[in-house]
Amino acid sequence: MAGLAWMSLSVSATDCDGGLVYLDANRNGQRDEGEPGVSGVRVSDGVAIVTTDAEGRYRLAAIDGRSRFAIKPPEHAVPMRADGLPDYWGNVQREPGPELKYGGVPVTRDGCRDFALWPRETGDELEVLVFGDPQPKSTVDVDYYRRDIVEPLLQEQAGAGRPLASLGLSLGDIVNDDLSLYPVMNAQTARLGIPWLHVPGNHDLDFDAADDTGSLSTFRHHFGPDTFAWEEPQASFIVLDDVIYQPGQRPAYIGGLREDQFEFLEQYLAGARRDRLLVIAVHIPFFDTTPGRESFRRADRERLFAMLEPFEQVLLLSAHTHMQQHVWHGPESGWHGREPLHEYNVGATCGSFWSGVKDADGIPDTTMSDGTPNGHARMQVAADGGYSLQWKVARRGPQEGLSDAMALHAPKVLRRGAWPGFGVHANVFMGDADTRVEFRIDGGAWEPMQHVVKPDPRILAINVADDASATLRGYDRAPEAKPSPHLWRAALPTDLPVGEHRIEVRAFDRWQGEQRASTVYRLEDAEP
CATH class of the missing domain: 2.60.40.10 (Immunoglobulins)
Structure with missing residues (x-):
């Protein structure tokens, strides 16, 4: 039959x-x-x-x-x-494809049809919600996604009386290997009422596929093409599957692009408008995530960058690392344009895989290994293609030393007159080495903070607490702290009067302007 x-x-x-x-x-x-x-x-x-x-x-x-x-x-x-x-x-898919655990693409002629377009009014500015790695491994995690990400956005939309964006984008790892979760994940995201585009990630693969060609069959059944373009008045988006599946090899995948994708790119870019922003959305970053090891095939990167070189306004969006960082490509990575090529490696919506100690609402802390809280990014694109970016921390009430822009860590108490060898650290989530960060004490003069590349003491403290606990503090532990590319430090003065002193930090975000956070420390007298 x-x-x-x-x-x-x-x-x-x-x-x-x-x-x-x-x-x-x-x-x-x-x-x-x-x-x-x-x-x-x-x-x-x-x-x-x-x-x-x-x-x-x-x-x-x-x-x-x-x-x-x-x-x-x-x-x-x-x-x-x-x-x-x-x-x-x-x-x-007119003939049955290979049998796969999660079904793949069933026999269908869904693509053998007409396509409808709707008339629309366009505004001067495009607003986009960007999710990196939602990545639930169970329905429990899907519920975290619902309560931590979707519900707060729905509440914000209700307060604003309008959708927060006209487009949404998830940058891969829609789930964590269990592809049966696709329908429930999509149902939650769809509640936002925004046209949503999906990039495939390395945890979205049919691992029982015989080769890379069939490894996204189930993804395509649920979310459609793995390589496509979508145009708005302010920006053109190219979504690319950049996960090359290598069954039976170690590693089982590598970042790169297929020959058929280059065929598509060559045709599309030949007629693409150059008076708007061109966004390339992928999962695996174009930079090598581990020094000395090729995580994205260099030849593919150089070939793509050469195709992008005629475009003056290009933004690369990637995810995968469960960290947040800005990379500015130049000749060393194969980019030879007039200006450095910006890649925004977006932090994970699931943070550190929905791990860590749960809060009063039963949702894990899930701060990432670089000290960035989980959340999502927002992108605004102007009519001329200029763009701005912002990180929005997930559902958290007011906390001392924490804002959407940064998190502060400082000792609670120091001895008055002690050598000033202990400092305040500011983790500026959207910062890079060129970001200007300053601090002041008790409303005094602003002084510069020093950019440092080391683990955030906040995450180290969580690691130590997990080690010291005789019982599990969460279902999964917080990840080990990794050197953060957006951390600043300044020594705290100890020659002030006994008592509490307020620390203020300000960072000058290249897109959002001046951002602030504050905390306190105390000085006490002590005898030897």
Whole structure:
């Protein structure tokens, strides 16, 4: 019976070789009389790109195992599916694929159809929510994601009386190897009511696939193409699967790009507008995450960077590291543009894999190994392509020494007159080596803090507490502290009067301007 069912679906292959892109003016999900086709829209299967004719029709050979999609034009929107995802894609799988634990792509002709576009009004500024590594390993973690990330955003939206963004982007590791969690994760994200794009990560693979080609079958069934473009008036987005699966090898994957992806890029970039921001969204960073070990294939990076060089406004977005950092690429990594190429390695929405001590609401602390609290990023893009970035700390009430911008660590008490060898540390989450950070005591003069690359003492203290505890403090321990690229230090004075003294720190964020946090320490007299 299965074979007969497949035959009934695939008697004619030619009816899948073309289609129509039309304007769904009344937004009812079907083409009605008088609704015109839309010319000049590009349609792709992740390799070839074709363009609709004057009547909105296109021709594109149907190839099983590919996802067919319309490249959303900037002046249009797309309908939303019943599951809350944007409806711009469909899979073609007319013959059964390999049997996979999580199902892969079932026999379908979903890509053999027309694509609808909706009329839309566009604003001057684009707002995007960016999630790095949501990565639940169980339904318990999905509930953390719901309560720690989604619910606060819904509350913020309700207070604002409008959606917080017009686009959302998850940068891979949508789940942590258990692909059966895709529907419940998507259901939570879809509650935000925002068109949401998904990048595949190394924990989104079908590990029982025979090769890299089939390793994203289940991901594609749920989220669509692994390589595609999406256009807004202010920015063009290219989403790329950059996880090369290497079954039976060590490591089992490496960062890189496939030859068919370069075919797609060559065609798309040839006609891409250069008067707006070009965003490249991937999971594995383009820089090598471990010095001396190639985690992204250098030849692929150099080839991609050469293709991007003609574009003056490019932003790379990556995740994967469960840290947060800004990397400015230059000749040493294969970038030869006029200005350094900015890669924002976005912190994890799950933080340190939903680990650590739980708070009063039963949600783990899950601060990352570099000292960045879990949360999400927000990106704003202006009409001219200029962009700004911001990190938003997940659901936390007011805490001494903590803000969305930074976390402070200082000793609670020092001996008055002691050698001033102990200091305050400021972890500025969106900082880099060029960030200006200053401190002052009791409202005095501002003084510079020194940029240091070492573990955040806050995380070291958590590590020590976990070691010293005779019982488990959480389901999973907090990660070991790693050197943070956005940490500053200043020695605290001990020649002040006995009592409490306020420490203020300010950092000059390149996008959000002056950011502040404060805490206190106390001086006491003591006898030898």
